[in-house]
Amino acid sequence: xxxxxxxxxxxxxxxxxxxxxxxxxxxxxxxxxxxxxxxxxxxxxxxxxxxxxxxxxxxxxxxxxxxxxxxxxxxxxxxxxxxxxxxxxxxxxxxxxxxxxxxxxxxxxxxxxxxxxxxxxxxxxxxxxxxxxxxxxxxxxxxxxxxxxxxxxxxxxxxxxxxx
Amino acid sequence: xxxxxxxxxxxxxxxxxxxxxxxxxxxxxxxxxxxxxxxxxxxxxxxxxxxxxxxxxxxxxxxxxxxxxxxxxxxxxxxxxxxxxxxxxxxxxxxxxxxxxxxxxxxxxxxxxxxxxxxxxxxxxxxxxxxxxxxxxxxxxxxxxxxxxxxxxxxxxxxxxxxxxxxxxxxxxxxxxxxxxxxxxxxxxxxxxxxxxxxxxxxxxxxxxxxxxxxxxxxxxxxxxxxxxxxxxxxxxxxxxxxxxxxxxxxxxxxxxxxx
Numbered sequence: 001x002x003x004x005x006x007x008x009x010x011x012x013x014x015x016x017x018x019x020x021x022x023x024x025x026x027x028x029x030x031x032x033x034x035x036x037x038x039x040x041x042x043x044x045x046x047x048x049x050x051x052x053x054x055x056x057x058x059x060x061x062x063x064x065x066x067x068x069x070x071x072x073x074x075x076x077x078x079x080x081x082x083x084x085x086x087x088x089x090x091x092x093x094x095x096x097x098x099x100x101x102x103x104x105x106x107x108x109x110x111x112x113x114x115x116x117x118x119x120x121x122x123x124x125x126x127x128x129x130x131x132x133x134x135x136x137x138x139x140x141x142x143x144x145x146x147x148x149x150x151x152x153x154x155x156x157x158x159x160x161x162x163x164x
Numbered sequence: 165x166x167x168x169x170x171x172x173x174x175x176x177x178x179x180x181x182x183x184x185x186x187x188x189x190x191x192x193x194x195x196x197x198x199x200x201x202x203x204x205x206x207x208x209x210x211x212x213x214x215x216x217x218x219x220x221x222x223x224x225x226x227x228x229x230x231x232x233x234x235x236x237x238x239x240x241x242x243x244x245x246x247x248x249x250x251x252x253x254x255x256x257x258x259x260x261x262x263x264x265x266x267x268x269x270x271x272x273x274x275x276x277x278x279x280x281x282x283x284x285x286x287x288x289x290x291x292x293x294x295x296x297x298x299x300x301x302x303x304x305x306x307x308x309x310x311x312x313x314x315x316x317x318x319x320x321x322x323x324x325x326x327x328x329x330x331x332x333x334x335x336x337x338x339x340x341x342x343x344x345x346x347x348x349x350x351x352x353x354x355x356x357x358x359x360x361x362x363x364x365x366x367x368x369x370x371x372x373x374x375x376x377x378x379x380x381x382x383x384x385x386x387x388x389x390x391x392x393x394x395x396x397x398x399x400x401x402x403x404x405x406x407x408x409x410x411x412x413x414x415x416x417x418x419x420x421x422x423x424x
Contacts, residue, residue, distance in 0.1 A: 004205075007208065007209060007212045010216040012209050013216070014211065014215045014216040015215075015323060017219065017320075018215075018317075018320025018321065019320070020318070021323040021326070021327035021328070022319075022320075022323040022366070024327045025259060025323060025330075025362050026358055026362060028349070028353075029255045029259065029327075029353065029362070030354055030356045030357060030361065030362050110265050110415060117171055
């Protein structure tokens with residue numbers, strides 16, 4: 001009888017440890033915590049180019065995450081990307097002339113939407129539209145521009161030096 | 165030439181015959197499962213020998229795999245200046261792949277071979293026929309509890325492997341190599357998805373558990389009832405489980421993560 005008891009205790013420990021491991025994976029390792037405060041309000045913004053922005057990317061103000069990108073759709077009338085963002089409901093005091101830009105975390109990091117509050121007295125309403133947007137910076141374009149400027153600038157200097 | 169063809173034919177026939185016997189056997193086990201509800205004690209005793217006794221091996225291996233991942237990942241990531249992603253690397257590799265697969269391989273070696281040897285020896289010493297004589301169905305009394313115990317233990321063992329592995333990566337990465345602890349966890353949490361990664365890992369481990377337990381009990385039940393037959397069956401269990409797990413892992417990975 002004693003032996004049966006030890007076996008049952010052993011199995012109990014085993015099952016409890018397994019479930020504890022699953023719970024730890026769910027709570028500590030995955031993004032379950034981010035699901036809990038889903039309620040919030042939505043605002044949209046239109047960008048010429050969203051770069052590598054994805055659904056569930058962060059939306060930040062002053063570097064603090066206040067929401068996530070909910071959906072990204074392409075508007076084939078204006079050839080723009082319409083980004084719908086879900087902002088947590090406690091942050092409902094964003095000015096109506098808030099501007100949005102797509103930035104990159106670090107040199108190779110992922111892209112996120114940074115909101116810059118303006119000075120308007122009125123607040124952004126749920127379902128509102130952010131008018132002022134700045135597209136993602138595409139690294140290749142920037143490098144291309146830089147090389148082009150450099151080449152043009154370098155030639156100019158040479159000519160100046162050769163003229164007198 | 166004819167002899168060669170005949171050998172090929174007989175080999176293929178015996179392979180298909182075994183596959184067919186294995187499938188019929190699985191159906192008979194499934195039919196025997198409902199009777200276990202009346203006797204949960206049988207399953208608990210098997211959970212002890214299949215699960216509890218494998219726990220030490222799984223936990224120690226998980227810790228080591230996690231620590232090695234931490235070291236190796238750090239060395240690679242530090243070249244790109246992104247050692248904060250270490251948590252993400254360790255957690256994703258463990259939860260998606262290494263947890264289910266390595267746990268299943270260890271499970272085949274530790275528990276599967278023991279199941280095969282036990283059932284095979286029961287058959288060799290005619291205990292199974294003895295049960296039939298006493299109108300006890302050996303499938304219900306012997307095989308089904310071991311099968312279901314394997315299926316229950318495997319996801320739990322794989323989850324323990326992953327969880328302990330993440331802790332191992334944490335000890336090495338944060339404790340030894342000086343990765344920032346907050347960045348370690350937050351990078352991990354932002355990139356590991358509950359459904360896409362963790363749930364799929366659990367599904368994988370359940371599938372592997374079914375396959376490993378099925379192969380183990382079938383090889384034991386189908387073993388040639390003598391010493392050599394049992395030893396061959398035990399070897400086959402480990403080899404076939406390894407093949408099946410690795411092959412299925414590719415298919416499951418392609419289905420789950422292939423379209424990203």
